[in-house]
Amino acid sequence: MVKIAVYGYGNVGKAAIEAINAAPDLELAGVVSRSLEKGALGEIPIVRNIDELKGVQVAVLCIPSRQVPDVAEELLLKGISTVDCYDIHSQVYDLFTRLDAAAKKGGSVAVTSVGFDPGIDSAIRGLFEAAAPKGLTYTDFGPGLSMGHSVAVRAIPGVKDARSITIPVGSGLHRRMVYVELEEGADFNTVATQIKADPYFVHDETHVIQVDDVESITDVGHGVTITRKGASGSAHNQRFRFEMSIDNPAMTAQMMVSVARAAVKQAPGAYTMLHLPIIDLLYGSQEELIRRLV
Protein backbone atom coordinates (compact mmCIF):
# COMPACT_ATOMS: atom_id res chain seq x y z
CA MET A 1 0.00 0.00 0.00
CA VAL A 2 1.25 3.47 -0.93
CA LYS A 3 0.46 5.97 1.83
CA ILE A 4 -0.78 9.28 0.45
CA ALA A 5 -1.64 12.62 2.06
CA VAL A 6 -4.01 15.03 0.30
CA TYR A 7 -3.06 18.70 0.57
CA GLY A 8 -6.05 21.01 0.27
CA TYR A 9 -9.79 20.33 0.33
CA GLY A 10 -11.24 22.16 -2.68
CA ASN A 11 -12.88 20.43 -5.69
CA VAL A 12 -9.64 18.67 -6.61
CA GLY A 13 -8.77 17.63 -3.05
CA LYS A 14 -12.24 16.12 -2.51
CA ALA A 15 -11.95 14.18 -5.78
CA ALA A 16 -8.43 12.98 -4.85
CA ILE A 17 -9.85 11.37 -1.70
CA GLU A 18 -12.45 9.53 -3.84
CA ALA A 19 -9.75 8.34 -6.26
CA ILE A 20 -7.53 7.04 -3.45
CA ASN A 21 -10.44 5.25 -1.80
CA ALA A 22 -11.31 3.55 -5.11
CA ALA A 23 -7.76 2.15 -5.58
CA PRO A 24 -6.94 -1.24 -4.02
CA ASP A 25 -3.23 -0.43 -3.56
CA LEU A 26 -3.41 3.13 -2.20
CA GLU A 27 -4.09 4.30 1.34
CA LEU A 28 -5.22 7.75 2.47
CA ALA A 29 -3.01 8.87 5.36
CA GLY A 30 -5.01 12.05 5.94
CA VAL A 31 -5.88 15.52 4.72
CA VAL A 32 -3.70 18.57 5.31
CA SER A 33 -5.93 21.65 5.52
CA ARG A 34 -5.71 25.01 7.26
CA SER A 35 -9.46 25.60 7.28
CA LEU A 36 -11.15 22.21 7.60
CA GLU A 37 -12.31 21.43 11.12
CA LYS A 38 -11.08 18.27 12.82
CA GLY A 39 -13.63 15.49 12.59
CA ALA A 40 -15.32 16.99 9.54
CA LEU A 41 -14.43 13.93 7.44
CA GLY A 42 -15.35 11.21 9.92
CA GLU A 43 -12.44 8.86 10.50
CA ILE A 44 -10.09 10.55 8.01
CA PRO A 45 -7.41 12.44 9.99
CA ILE A 46 -7.35 16.19 9.32
CA VAL A 47 -4.11 17.95 10.24
CA ARG A 48 -2.66 21.44 9.96
CA ASN A 49 0.88 20.13 9.40
CA ILE A 50 1.90 16.99 7.51
CA ASP A 51 4.35 16.07 10.32
CA GLU A 52 1.31 15.03 12.36
CA LEU A 53 0.70 12.16 9.89
CA LYS A 54 2.86 9.04 10.07
CA GLY A 55 4.56 7.26 7.18
CA VAL A 56 3.39 9.51 4.33
CA GLN A 57 5.20 8.55 1.12
CA VAL A 58 3.51 10.91 -1.32
CA ALA A 59 1.67 14.22 -0.90
CA VAL A 60 -0.87 15.06 -3.60
CA LEU A 61 -0.94 18.86 -3.77
CA CYS A 62 -4.48 20.05 -4.53
CA ILE A 63 -3.62 23.69 -3.91
CA PRO A 64 -3.42 26.84 -6.08
CA SER A 65 -0.50 26.82 -8.55
CA ARG A 66 1.21 29.80 -6.92
CA GLN A 67 1.56 27.92 -3.61
CA VAL A 68 3.04 24.82 -5.24
CA PRO A 69 6.75 25.79 -5.53
CA ASP A 70 7.28 26.53 -1.81
CA VAL A 71 5.06 23.76 -0.46
CA ALA A 72 6.52 21.10 -2.77
CA GLU A 73 10.12 22.12 -2.12
CA GLU A 74 9.66 21.90 1.65
CA LEU A 75 8.11 18.43 1.45
CA LEU A 76 10.72 17.12 -0.99
CA LEU A 77 13.56 18.23 1.27
CA LYS A 78 11.86 16.31 4.10
CA GLY A 79 11.92 13.17 1.94
CA ILE A 80 8.20 13.19 1.09
CA SER A 81 7.46 12.81 -2.63
CA THR A 82 5.00 15.23 -4.25
CA VAL A 83 2.55 15.31 -7.14
CA ASP A 84 1.20 18.70 -8.19
CA CYS A 85 -1.12 20.13 -10.85
CA TYR A 86 0.86 23.33 -11.39
CA ASP A 87 -0.60 24.86 -14.55
CA ILE A 88 1.33 28.02 -15.37
CA HIS A 89 2.80 26.68 -18.63
CA SER A 90 5.47 29.34 -19.03
CA GLN A 91 6.95 28.56 -15.60
CA VAL A 92 6.88 24.74 -15.69
CA TYR A 93 10.52 24.31 -16.70
CA ASP A 94 11.81 26.63 -13.95
CA LEU A 95 9.71 24.81 -11.37
CA PHE A 96 10.92 21.46 -12.74
CA THR A 97 14.60 22.38 -12.23
CA ARG A 98 13.92 23.80 -8.76
CA LEU A 99 12.01 20.68 -7.63
CA ASP A 100 14.62 18.40 -9.24
CA ALA A 101 17.31 19.88 -7.02
CA ALA A 102 15.15 19.62 -3.88
CA ALA A 103 14.09 16.04 -4.64
CA LYS A 104 17.64 14.87 -5.26
CA LYS A 105 18.71 16.48 -1.97
CA GLY A 106 15.82 14.92 -0.04
CA GLY A 107 15.91 11.51 -1.74
CA SER A 108 12.34 12.04 -2.93
CA VAL A 109 10.41 12.28 -6.20
CA ALA A 110 8.58 15.34 -7.56
CA VAL A 111 6.05 14.94 -10.35
CA THR A 112 4.95 18.34 -11.57
CA SER A 113 2.19 19.67 -13.84
CA VAL A 114 -0.03 16.58 -13.73
CA GLY A 115 -3.74 16.68 -14.60
CA PHE A 116 -5.55 17.99 -17.68
CA ASP A 117 -3.26 20.51 -19.42
CA PRO A 118 -0.43 20.32 -18.53
CA GLY A 119 -1.00 16.63 -17.82
CA ILE A 120 -2.64 14.01 -20.02
CA ASP A 121 -2.55 16.56 -22.88
CA SER A 122 1.25 16.84 -22.55
CA ALA A 123 1.64 13.06 -22.90
CA ILE A 124 -0.68 13.01 -25.93
CA ARG A 125 1.21 15.84 -27.65
CA GLY A 126 4.48 13.95 -27.07
CA LEU A 127 3.11 10.66 -28.45
CA PHE A 128 1.71 12.38 -31.55
CA GLU A 129 5.08 13.99 -32.21
CA ALA A 130 6.88 10.64 -31.86
CA ALA A 131 4.53 9.20 -34.52
CA ALA A 132 4.89 12.17 -36.91
CA PRO A 133 7.88 14.36 -35.97
CA LYS A 134 7.19 17.11 -38.53
CA GLY A 135 3.89 18.97 -38.53
CA LEU A 136 1.55 21.10 -36.45
CA THR A 137 -0.35 20.28 -33.27
CA TYR A 138 -3.37 22.33 -32.19
CA THR A 139 -4.83 22.15 -28.68
CA ASP A 140 -8.43 23.37 -28.62
CA PHE A 141 -9.93 23.68 -25.16
CA GLY A 142 -13.56 23.55 -24.20
CA PRO A 143 -16.35 23.96 -24.03
CA GLY A 144 -15.80 24.32 -20.31
CA LEU A 145 -15.04 26.42 -17.27
CA SER A 146 -11.58 28.03 -17.11
CA MET A 147 -10.52 28.46 -13.49
CA GLY A 148 -7.64 30.82 -14.28
CA HIS A 149 -9.78 33.16 -16.38
CA SER A 150 -12.58 33.14 -13.78
CA VAL A 151 -10.15 34.16 -11.06
CA ALA A 152 -8.82 37.01 -13.24
CA VAL A 153 -12.35 38.37 -13.72
CA ARG A 154 -13.15 38.17 -9.99
CA ALA A 155 -10.17 40.49 -9.33
CA ILE A 156 -11.81 43.32 -11.35
CA PRO A 157 -13.53 46.01 -9.20
CA GLY A 158 -17.33 45.75 -9.22
CA VAL A 159 -17.35 41.98 -9.90
CA LYS A 160 -18.99 39.95 -7.13
CA ASP A 161 -18.49 36.57 -8.80
CA ALA A 162 -17.73 35.30 -12.30
CA ARG A 163 -17.29 32.23 -14.52
CA SER A 164 -15.31 32.31 -17.75
CA ILE A 165 -16.26 29.61 -20.25
CA THR A 166 -13.77 28.63 -22.95
CA ILE A 167 -15.24 27.88 -26.38
CA PRO A 168 -12.96 26.29 -28.99
CA VAL A 169 -12.98 28.00 -32.38
CA GLY A 170 -10.26 25.76 -33.84
CA SER A 171 -6.53 26.08 -34.70
CA GLY A 172 -5.77 26.71 -31.01
CA LEU A 173 -7.93 29.85 -30.88
CA HIS A 174 -10.65 30.37 -28.28
CA ARG A 175 -13.73 32.46 -27.62
CA ARG A 176 -14.32 33.56 -24.00
CA MET A 177 -17.89 33.75 -22.67
CA VAL A 178 -17.71 35.60 -19.37
CA TYR A 179 -20.69 35.46 -17.00
CA VAL A 180 -20.54 38.12 -14.28
CA GLU A 181 -22.55 38.86 -11.16
CA LEU A 182 -21.99 42.54 -10.24
CA GLU A 183 -21.61 44.27 -6.89
CA GLU A 184 -24.47 46.66 -6.15
CA GLY A 185 -23.98 49.97 -7.98
CA ALA A 186 -21.29 48.65 -10.33
CA ASP A 187 -21.56 49.74 -13.97
CA PHE A 188 -21.77 46.83 -16.43
CA ASN A 189 -20.13 48.64 -19.36
CA THR A 190 -17.14 49.75 -17.25
CA VAL A 191 -16.65 46.16 -15.98
CA ALA A 192 -17.03 44.66 -19.47
CA THR A 193 -14.44 47.08 -20.92
CA GLN A 194 -11.98 46.23 -18.15
CA ILE A 195 -12.42 42.48 -18.67
CA LYS A 196 -11.80 42.79 -22.43
CA ALA A 197 -8.60 44.82 -21.77
CA ASP A 198 -7.24 42.31 -19.22
CA PRO A 199 -4.13 40.35 -20.38
CA TYR A 200 -6.10 37.09 -19.94
CA PHE A 201 -8.68 38.23 -22.53
CA VAL A 202 -7.15 40.92 -24.73
CA HIS A 203 -6.06 38.50 -27.49
CA ASP A 204 -9.33 36.51 -27.63
CA GLU A 205 -12.84 37.21 -28.85
CA THR A 206 -14.55 37.95 -25.51
CA HIS A 207 -18.24 38.36 -24.68
CA VAL A 208 -19.37 39.54 -21.25
CA ILE A 209 -22.86 38.62 -20.03
CA GLN A 210 -24.47 39.82 -16.80
CA VAL A 211 -26.31 37.21 -14.73
CA ASP A 212 -28.13 37.40 -11.39
CA ASP A 213 -26.60 34.27 -9.89
CA VAL A 214 -23.29 32.86 -11.14
CA GLU A 215 -23.61 29.75 -8.97
CA SER A 216 -26.70 28.62 -10.89
CA ILE A 217 -24.75 28.36 -14.19
CA THR A 218 -21.73 26.59 -12.70
CA ASP A 219 -20.65 23.25 -14.18
CA VAL A 220 -17.07 21.97 -13.77
CA GLY A 221 -17.15 19.91 -16.97
CA HIS A 222 -14.47 20.64 -19.52
CA GLY A 223 -13.11 19.27 -22.77
CA VAL A 224 -10.28 19.38 -25.24
CA THR A 225 -9.47 18.36 -28.79
CA ILE A 226 -5.82 17.90 -29.77
CA THR A 227 -5.14 17.44 -33.48
CA ARG A 228 -1.87 16.81 -35.29
CA LYS A 229 -1.33 16.60 -39.02
CA GLY A 230 2.23 15.72 -39.86
CA ALA A 231 4.78 13.57 -41.64
CA SER A 232 6.17 10.17 -40.60
CA GLY A 233 9.42 9.98 -42.55
CA SER A 234 8.40 10.94 -46.09
CA ALA A 235 4.68 10.10 -45.67
CA HIS A 236 2.66 13.28 -45.18
CA ASN A 237 -0.95 13.93 -44.11
CA GLN A 238 -0.75 11.56 -41.12
CA ARG A 239 -3.73 12.52 -38.93
CA PHE A 240 -4.03 12.19 -35.13
CA ARG A 241 -6.85 13.38 -32.91
CA PHE A 242 -7.53 13.19 -29.16
CA GLU A 243 -10.81 14.24 -27.58
CA MET A 244 -11.81 14.32 -23.94
CA SER A 245 -15.01 15.43 -22.21
CA ILE A 246 -14.76 15.27 -18.45
CA ASP A 247 -15.53 16.43 -14.93
CA ASN A 248 -12.31 18.45 -14.77
CA PRO A 249 -11.46 18.35 -11.01
CA ALA A 250 -12.22 14.59 -10.95
CA MET A 251 -9.95 13.80 -13.94
CA THR A 252 -7.19 16.06 -12.60
CA ALA A 253 -7.36 14.43 -9.16
CA GLN A 254 -7.50 10.91 -10.61
CA MET A 255 -4.44 11.52 -12.78
CA MET A 256 -2.54 12.93 -9.77
CA VAL A 257 -3.46 9.86 -7.72
CA SER A 258 -2.44 7.46 -10.53
CA VAL A 259 0.84 9.38 -10.72
CA ALA A 260 1.32 9.08 -6.94
CA ARG A 261 1.44 5.31 -7.51
CA ALA A 262 4.19 5.87 -10.11
CA ALA A 263 6.12 8.33 -7.94
CA VAL A 264 7.26 5.70 -5.45
CA LYS A 265 8.77 3.63 -8.30
CA GLN A 266 11.09 6.37 -9.68
CA ALA A 267 14.63 7.38 -8.72
CA PRO A 268 14.94 10.69 -6.79
CA GLY A 269 14.44 13.79 -8.97
CA ALA A 270 11.75 15.67 -10.88
CA TYR A 271 9.39 14.29 -13.51
CA THR A 272 6.50 15.40 -15.72
CA MET A 273 3.93 13.31 -17.59
CA LEU A 274 6.51 13.06 -20.40
CA HIS A 275 8.98 11.35 -18.05
CA LEU A 276 6.92 8.58 -16.47
CA PRO A 277 6.49 5.09 -17.92
CA ILE A 278 2.70 4.75 -18.40
CA ILE A 279 2.72 1.26 -16.88
CA ASP A 280 3.81 2.72 -13.53
CA LEU A 281 0.55 4.73 -13.33
CA LEU A 282 -1.60 1.62 -13.42
CA TYR A 283 -2.78 -0.88 -10.85
CA GLY A 284 -1.97 -4.50 -11.62
CA SER A 285 0.91 -6.87 -12.24
CA GLN A 286 3.22 -6.30 -15.19
CA GLU A 287 2.01 -9.52 -16.78
CA GLU A 288 -1.67 -8.63 -16.48
CA LEU A 289 -1.11 -5.08 -17.78
CA ILE A 290 0.96 -6.20 -20.78
CA ARG A 291 -1.56 -8.93 -21.68
CA ARG A 292 -4.51 -6.55 -21.41
CA LEU A 293 -3.19 -3.24 -22.74
CA VAL A 294 -0.27 -3.88 -25.11
Added chain:
Amino acid sequence: MVKIAVYGYGNVGKAAIEAINAAPDLELAGVVSRSLEKGALGEIPIVRNIDELKGVQVAVLCIPSRQVPDVAEELLLKGISTVDCYDIHSQVYDLFTRLDAAAKKGGSVAVTSVGFDPGIDSAIRGLFEAAAPKGLTYTDFGPGLSMGHSVAVRAIPGVKDARSITIPVGSGLHRRMVYVELEEGADFNTVATQIKADPYFVHDETHVIQVDDVESITDVGHGVTITRKGASGSAHNQRFRFEMSIDNPAMTAQMMVSVARAAVKQAPGAYTMLHLPIIDLLYGSQEELIRRLV
Protein backbone atom coordinates in the same frame (compact mmCIF):
# COMPACT_ATOMS: atom_id res chain seq x y z
CA MET B 1 24.36 10.23 -33.31
CA VAL B 2 22.62 6.91 -32.68
CA LYS B 3 23.75 4.32 -35.23
CA ILE B 4 20.86 2.21 -36.51
CA ALA B 5 20.64 -0.83 -38.81
CA VAL B 6 17.40 -1.59 -40.64
CA TYR B 7 16.52 -5.29 -40.87
CA GLY B 8 14.35 -6.09 -43.89
CA TYR B 9 13.41 -4.04 -46.93
CA GLY B 10 9.62 -4.34 -47.30
CA ASN B 11 7.18 -1.42 -46.92
CA VAL B 12 8.16 -0.90 -43.28
CA GLY B 13 11.91 -1.19 -43.87
CA LYS B 14 11.80 1.36 -46.70
CA ALA B 15 9.85 3.79 -44.50
CA ALA B 16 12.29 3.25 -41.60
CA ILE B 17 15.15 4.43 -43.83
CA GLU B 18 13.16 7.60 -44.64
CA ALA B 19 12.44 8.22 -40.94
CA ILE B 20 16.11 7.79 -39.97
CA ASN B 21 17.27 10.10 -42.75
CA ALA B 22 14.78 12.78 -41.59
CA ALA B 23 16.11 12.75 -37.99
CA PRO B 24 19.06 15.04 -37.13
CA ASP B 25 20.38 12.77 -34.37
CA LEU B 26 20.09 9.34 -36.01
CA GLU B 27 22.43 7.68 -38.49
CA LEU B 28 21.68 4.79 -40.84
CA ALA B 29 24.48 2.20 -40.52
CA GLY B 30 23.06 0.02 -43.30
CA VAL B 31 20.36 -2.41 -44.36
CA VAL B 32 20.40 -6.11 -43.51
CA SER B 33 18.64 -8.01 -46.29
CA ARG B 34 18.89 -11.50 -47.74
CA SER B 35 17.41 -10.57 -51.12
CA LEU B 36 18.43 -6.98 -51.87
CA GLU B 37 21.41 -6.74 -54.27
CA LYS B 38 24.48 -4.82 -53.17
CA GLY B 39 24.54 -1.31 -54.58
CA ALA B 40 20.74 -1.22 -55.00
CA LEU B 41 20.44 1.67 -52.52
CA GLY B 42 23.32 3.82 -53.76
CA GLU B 43 25.72 4.59 -50.95
CA ILE B 44 23.71 2.82 -48.23
CA PRO B 45 25.57 -0.40 -47.27
CA ILE B 46 23.56 -3.56 -47.86
CA VAL B 47 24.75 -6.63 -45.95
CA ARG B 48 23.64 -10.22 -45.43
CA ASN B 49 24.85 -10.30 -41.83
CA ILE B 50 24.81 -7.45 -39.31
CA ASP B 51 28.40 -8.28 -38.26
CA GLU B 52 29.52 -6.67 -41.53
CA LEU B 53 28.33 -3.28 -40.21
CA LYS B 54 30.41 -1.39 -37.65
CA GLY B 55 29.22 0.25 -34.45
CA VAL B 56 25.50 -0.60 -34.74
CA GLN B 57 23.72 0.37 -31.49
CA VAL B 58 20.14 -0.47 -32.44
CA ALA B 59 18.60 -2.80 -35.02
CA VAL B 60 15.10 -1.87 -36.20
CA LEU B 61 13.46 -5.16 -37.14
CA CYS B 62 11.14 -4.64 -40.13
CA ILE B 63 10.53 -8.37 -40.58
CA PRO B 64 7.53 -10.70 -40.21
CA SER B 65 6.40 -11.20 -36.61
CA ARG B 66 7.21 -14.91 -36.63
CA GLN B 67 10.89 -14.21 -37.34
CA VAL B 68 11.19 -11.62 -34.56
CA PRO B 69 11.82 -13.87 -31.50
CA ASP B 70 14.89 -15.67 -32.91
CA VAL B 71 16.39 -12.67 -34.73
CA ALA B 72 15.94 -10.31 -31.76
CA GLU B 73 17.31 -12.78 -29.23
CA GLU B 74 20.47 -13.37 -31.27
CA LEU B 75 21.13 -9.63 -31.63
CA LEU B 76 20.43 -8.87 -27.98
CA LEU B 77 22.90 -11.54 -26.83
CA LYS B 78 25.51 -9.86 -29.08
CA GLY B 79 24.89 -6.57 -27.26
CA ILE B 80 22.89 -4.92 -30.07
CA SER B 81 19.60 -3.36 -28.94
CA THR B 82 16.45 -4.14 -30.91
CA VAL B 83 13.12 -2.54 -31.74
CA ASP B 84 10.45 -4.75 -33.27
CA CYS B 85 6.83 -4.43 -34.42
CA TYR B 86 5.78 -7.92 -33.29
CA ASP B 87 1.98 -7.90 -33.50
CA ILE B 88 0.70 -11.25 -32.27
CA HIS B 89 -1.08 -9.82 -29.21
CA SER B 90 -1.58 -13.12 -27.40
CA GLN B 91 2.18 -13.87 -27.48
CA VAL B 92 3.56 -10.44 -26.54
CA TYR B 93 4.08 -11.23 -22.86
CA ASP B 94 5.96 -14.47 -23.57
CA LEU B 95 8.20 -12.68 -26.08
CA PHE B 96 8.73 -9.84 -23.57
CA THR B 97 10.03 -12.22 -20.89
CA ARG B 98 12.23 -14.10 -23.39
CA LEU B 99 13.79 -10.87 -24.75
CA ASP B 100 14.16 -9.45 -21.23
CA ALA B 101 16.41 -12.39 -20.29
CA ALA B 102 18.47 -12.09 -23.49
CA ALA B 103 18.85 -8.31 -23.16
CA LYS B 104 19.98 -8.51 -19.55
CA LYS B 105 22.52 -11.18 -20.51
CA GLY B 106 23.80 -9.15 -23.47
CA GLY B 107 23.72 -5.75 -21.76
CA SER B 108 21.29 -4.53 -24.43
CA VAL B 109 17.74 -3.16 -24.66
CA ALA B 110 14.76 -4.81 -26.39
CA VAL B 111 11.68 -2.78 -27.19
CA THR B 112 8.95 -5.05 -28.43
CA SER B 113 5.55 -4.58 -30.10
CA VAL B 114 6.11 -1.01 -31.30
CA GLY B 115 4.09 0.57 -34.11
CA PHE B 116 0.32 0.90 -34.59
CA ASP B 117 -1.38 -1.80 -32.49
CA PRO B 118 0.41 -2.96 -30.41
CA GLY B 119 2.26 0.35 -30.28
CA ILE B 120 0.84 3.87 -30.07
CA ASP B 121 -2.57 2.29 -29.33
CA SER B 122 -1.11 0.47 -26.29
CA ALA B 123 0.18 3.77 -24.86
CA ILE B 124 -3.18 5.47 -25.47
CA ARG B 125 -5.12 2.64 -23.77
CA GLY B 126 -2.78 2.92 -20.76
CA LEU B 127 -3.15 6.71 -20.49
CA PHE B 128 -6.95 6.49 -20.73
CA GLU B 129 -7.01 3.92 -17.94
CA ALA B 130 -4.79 6.11 -15.72
CA ALA B 131 -7.31 8.96 -16.18
CA ALA B 132 -10.39 6.79 -15.55
CA PRO B 133 -9.44 3.45 -13.95
CA LYS B 134 -12.93 1.93 -14.07
CA GLY B 135 -14.76 1.57 -17.36
CA LEU B 136 -14.59 0.06 -20.84
CA THR B 137 -12.20 0.74 -23.71
CA TYR B 138 -13.09 -0.19 -27.29
CA THR B 139 -10.49 -0.32 -30.06
CA ASP B 140 -12.11 -0.02 -33.48
CA PHE B 141 -9.77 -0.58 -36.41
CA GLY B 142 -10.10 0.71 -39.92
CA PRO B 143 -11.07 1.39 -42.52
CA GLY B 144 -7.86 -0.07 -43.82
CA LEU B 145 -5.79 -2.98 -45.03
CA SER B 146 -5.12 -5.80 -42.56
CA MET B 147 -1.82 -7.50 -43.40
CA GLY B 148 -2.45 -10.50 -41.15
CA HIS B 149 -5.88 -11.24 -42.62
CA SER B 150 -4.58 -10.77 -46.19
CA VAL B 151 -1.81 -13.29 -45.58
CA ALA B 152 -4.34 -15.78 -44.19
CA VAL B 153 -6.48 -15.52 -47.32
CA ARG B 154 -3.48 -15.95 -49.63
CA ALA B 155 -2.80 -19.32 -47.98
CA ILE B 156 -6.16 -20.70 -49.18
CA PRO B 157 -5.96 -22.95 -52.30
CA GLY B 158 -7.17 -21.22 -55.48
CA VAL B 159 -6.29 -17.70 -54.25
CA LYS B 160 -3.67 -15.95 -56.39
CA ASP B 161 -3.63 -12.73 -54.37
CA ALA B 162 -5.88 -11.04 -51.81
CA ARG B 163 -6.44 -7.95 -49.66
CA SER B 164 -8.59 -7.98 -46.52
CA ILE B 165 -10.00 -4.60 -45.55
CA THR B 166 -11.08 -4.03 -41.94
CA ILE B 167 -14.23 -1.95 -41.49
CA PRO B 168 -15.09 -0.77 -37.94
CA VAL B 169 -18.66 -1.45 -36.87
CA GLY B 170 -18.15 -0.14 -33.31
CA SER B 171 -17.75 -1.65 -29.83
CA GLY B 172 -14.58 -3.43 -30.96
CA LEU B 173 -16.40 -5.41 -33.68
CA HIS B 174 -15.28 -5.47 -37.30
CA ARG B 175 -16.56 -6.31 -40.76
CA ARG B 176 -14.08 -7.93 -43.17
CA MET B 177 -14.23 -7.04 -46.87
CA VAL B 178 -12.05 -9.57 -48.68
CA TYR B 179 -10.97 -8.87 -52.28
CA VAL B 180 -9.61 -11.97 -54.04
CA GLU B 181 -7.91 -12.61 -57.35
CA LEU B 182 -8.35 -16.31 -58.22
CA GLU B 183 -6.02 -18.83 -59.85
CA GLU B 184 -7.30 -20.00 -63.21
CA GLY B 185 -9.98 -22.65 -62.82
CA ALA B 186 -10.58 -21.97 -59.12
CA ASP B 187 -14.23 -21.93 -57.97
CA PHE B 188 -15.26 -18.67 -56.32
CA ASN B 189 -17.93 -20.18 -54.04
CA THR B 190 -15.53 -22.82 -52.70
CA VAL B 191 -12.89 -20.19 -51.96
CA ALA B 192 -15.44 -17.83 -50.33
CA THR B 193 -16.73 -20.62 -48.08
CA GLN B 194 -13.20 -21.53 -47.00
CA ILE B 195 -12.34 -17.90 -46.20
CA LYS B 196 -15.47 -17.49 -44.05
CA ALA B 197 -14.60 -20.68 -42.12
CA ASP B 198 -10.99 -19.62 -41.46
CA PRO B 199 -10.16 -18.81 -37.79
CA TYR B 200 -9.19 -15.27 -38.85
CA PHE B 201 -12.72 -14.63 -40.18
CA VAL B 202 -15.13 -17.07 -38.53
CA HIS B 203 -16.18 -14.65 -35.76
CA ASP B 204 -16.66 -11.59 -37.99
CA GLU B 205 -19.17 -10.55 -40.64
CA THR B 206 -17.17 -11.36 -43.79
CA HIS B 207 -17.86 -10.49 -47.43
CA VAL B 208 -15.77 -11.95 -50.24
CA ILE B 209 -15.52 -10.07 -53.55
CA GLN B 210 -13.77 -11.31 -56.68
CA VAL B 211 -11.60 -8.80 -58.56
CA ASP B 212 -9.40 -9.08 -61.67
CA ASP B 213 -6.39 -7.26 -60.24
CA VAL B 214 -5.82 -7.01 -56.49
CA GLU B 215 -2.85 -4.67 -56.94
CA SER B 216 -5.09 -1.98 -58.45
CA ILE B 217 -7.16 -1.69 -55.23
CA THR B 218 -4.19 -1.68 -52.86
CA ASP B 219 -3.81 1.23 -50.44
CA VAL B 220 -1.75 0.88 -47.23
CA GLY B 221 -3.72 3.54 -45.36
CA HIS B 222 -5.29 2.49 -42.08
CA GLY B 223 -7.08 3.97 -39.12
CA VAL B 224 -8.29 3.39 -35.60
CA THR B 225 -10.67 4.86 -33.07
CA ILE B 226 -10.10 4.09 -29.37
CA THR B 227 -12.86 5.16 -26.99
CA ARG B 228 -13.07 4.90 -23.24
CA LYS B 229 -16.02 5.80 -21.03
CA GLY B 230 -15.18 5.43 -17.38
CA ALA B 231 -15.03 6.77 -13.85
CA SER B 232 -12.35 8.99 -12.29
CA GLY B 233 -12.83 8.38 -8.57
CA SER B 234 -16.59 8.82 -8.09
CA ALA B 235 -17.16 10.91 -11.27
CA HIS B 236 -18.68 8.77 -14.01
CA ASN B 237 -19.21 9.32 -17.76
CA GLN B 238 -15.66 10.59 -18.33
CA ARG B 239 -15.16 10.35 -22.11
CA PHE B 240 -11.88 9.80 -23.98
CA ARG B 241 -11.37 9.27 -27.70
CA PHE B 242 -8.33 8.77 -29.92
CA GLU B 243 -8.49 8.73 -33.71
CA MET B 244 -5.73 8.15 -36.22
CA SER B 245 -5.76 7.99 -40.04
CA ILE B 246 -2.37 7.08 -41.48
CA ASP B 247 -0.08 5.49 -44.01
CA ASN B 248 0.38 2.38 -41.83
CA PRO B 249 3.91 1.22 -42.77
CA ALA B 250 5.17 4.82 -42.51
CA MET B 251 3.68 5.39 -39.01
CA THR B 252 4.86 1.97 -37.81
CA ALA B 253 8.40 2.61 -39.10
CA GLN B 254 8.48 6.16 -37.69
CA MET B 255 7.42 4.96 -34.23
CA MET B 256 10.07 2.22 -34.31
CA VAL B 257 12.73 4.78 -35.27
CA SER B 258 11.60 7.21 -32.53
CA VAL B 259 11.78 4.28 -30.10
CA ALA B 260 15.30 3.41 -31.32
CA ARG B 261 16.32 6.85 -30.01
CA ALA B 262 14.82 5.93 -26.64
CA ALA B 263 16.35 2.45 -26.55
CA VAL B 264 19.90 3.73 -26.04
CA LYS B 265 18.77 5.68 -22.96
CA GLN B 266 17.31 2.68 -21.05
CA ALA B 267 18.90 0.16 -18.69
CA PRO B 268 19.37 -3.37 -20.12
CA GLY B 269 16.14 -5.36 -20.33
CA ALA B 270 12.86 -5.52 -22.25
CA TYR B 271 10.35 -2.70 -22.74
CA THR B 272 7.05 -2.01 -24.51
CA MET B 273 5.40 1.32 -25.35
CA LEU B 274 3.96 1.22 -21.81
CA HIS B 275 7.47 1.19 -20.31
CA LEU B 276 9.22 4.06 -22.10
CA PRO B 277 9.20 7.68 -20.93
CA ILE B 278 7.64 9.57 -23.88
CA ILE B 279 10.31 12.28 -23.68
CA ASP B 280 12.97 9.73 -24.62
CA LEU B 281 11.27 9.16 -28.00
CA LEU B 282 11.66 12.78 -29.04
CA TYR B 283 14.47 14.81 -30.58
CA GLY B 284 15.48 17.92 -28.64
CA SER B 285 16.85 19.04 -25.30
CA GLN B 286 14.89 18.36 -22.13
CA GLU B 287 14.36 22.10 -21.64
CA GLU B 288 13.04 22.68 -25.16
CA LEU B 289 10.72 19.63 -24.98
CA ILE B 290 9.30 20.56 -21.57
CA ARG B 291 8.72 24.18 -22.65
CA ARG B 292 7.04 23.17 -25.90
CA LEU B 293 5.05 20.04 -24.98
CA VAL B 294 4.24 20.06 -21.25
